Amino acid sequence: MSLLTLQNVKASYGSSKALFDVNLTVSEGEVVALMGRNGMGKSTTVKTICRMIPASGKLIFDGQDLSSLGSHQAARxxxxxxxxxxxxxxxxxxxxxxxxxxxxxxxxxxxxxxLFPRLDERKHQRANTLSGGEQQMVAVGRALMTNPRLLILDEATEGLAPIIRQEIWEAIAQLKNETGMAIIVIDKSLAELGQVCDRATILERGKTVWDGAMTDLTSDISERLIGV
Known part of the structure; x- marks a missing residue:
């Protein structure tokens, strides 16, 4: 059953158009990779889902139209x-x-x-005294504390040390295997995405240009649509 559906979604920043035709579905318990080169509309798509910017087209979450809601209502x-x-x-x-x-x-x-034992060790520390990796764990934990049905991770491993990146990926895998939570993951690492994601949707210049199972994402497709 589809939990989230975006169909023919368009969005702009003022007079500057950013999304032209985005189509995306996420089913209950599914982990979907939202992929594409830099500047192709991934973060803008996230902002439309979270109702941070206005958009047109079909935006449905759990049977409810998101298009008229504010960001706080989408979170609820x-x-x-x-x-x-x-x-x-x-x-x-x-x-x-x-x-x-x-x-x-x-x-x-x-x-x-x-999930993140080191956060318990740091629970009395201010966030600005934490390492970048620890701050990322706080950000993931904070989102989980809202008890979401859909978790969106926008570049959650960007700029982190390899050992911390691995901890984040292990946490995502644990969420998939133990909670059945629907998840959208934006990241550049095909190897890690391939281990946790069921499907991928690829954007190019604000449009959905490919959608399918991760097992169908061949090296030819990834090189043509994602590679530099």
């Missing part, structure tokens, strides 16, 4: 975002960051600590 429906660049609350502690937007559900402080 169960859309959780790990934004590009982390964006932790710098002056708040780890615990304060995690509970800032928390909602009732299975994800609580104890469960986040089980």
């Amino acid at each position: 429906l169960g859309i959780g975002l790990v934004p590009e660049g982390r964006r932790c609350f710098a002056d708040l502690t780890v615990t304060e960051n995690l509970v800032a937007a928390s909602r009732h559900g299975p994800w609580d402080l104890a469960r986040v600590a089980a």
Whole structure:
């Protein structure tokens, strides 16, 4: 069953058009890679889903039309975002960051600590004293504390040390295997995406140009549509 459906979605920043024809579906419990070269519309697509910018076309989440909703209303429906660049609350502690937007559900402080044990060790530290990798864990944990039905990770491993990147990928795999949560992942690493994602949607110049199972994403297709 489709949880999220985008059909013929268009979006602009003022008079500058960014999305021309985006089509994307995510089913319950499915992990989908949203792919494409830099500047092709991936983050803009995320912003339309989270209702940060206006858009036209069909935007349906769990049977409800998103197009007339604000970002806070989309979040309440169960859309959780790990934004590009982390964006932790710098002056708040780890615990304060995690509970800032928390909602009732299975994800609580104890469960986040089980997923990322080092956050429990740093729980009294302010976010601006953490390493980049630890801040990313806070960002993921904060999104999980909203108890989303759909989790969106926008470049969640960008710029991190290899060992921290691996921890993030292991956490994503754990979420897939143990929770059945629907997930959209934006990342540049085909190898890691191939291990956790069921399907991929590729954007080029604000349009969906390929959609299919990760097993059908051949090297020829990836080189033509994603390669530099």
